[in-house]
Amino acid sequence: MIEAPMAPELLSTLLSIRNSDPQRAITVTSLRYYATGGDLVQEYVEGSIRLGPLEIAEFLVEKPDTRGRSGANFILAWRAYEAVYEPIVEAVMVHGPAGNIAFKRLGRPLAERVE
Secondary structure, three states, X not given: OOOOOOOOOOOEEEEEEEOOOOOOOEEEEEEEEEOOOOOEEEEOOOXXXXXXXXXXXXXXXXXXXXXXXXXXXXXXEEEOOOOOXXXXXXXXXEEOOOOOEEEEEEOOOOOOOOO
């Protein structure tokens, strides 16, 4: 007997952007949320967000929000006016009242394209 494949399990996602520099601010200029197929779902930052030294900004995508589907992703743009440590970007995904399924992913920098 062949069983139908299981549907992907949707999870709540908490995205954390941590300014890791203990002395200097950074500015988040864009945080875009993309669906599994690559379509832009939402821009989370209107204008910009200043993060002071060691400050954290968090963004929540709750489980009932199915717009991104199971392979959704974020792209963050930031800048600083002085040399700073790169921000730490992490996503924690959780399902269930007691966190029955949970895992985290560390973001990685994308190199700027040079044309």
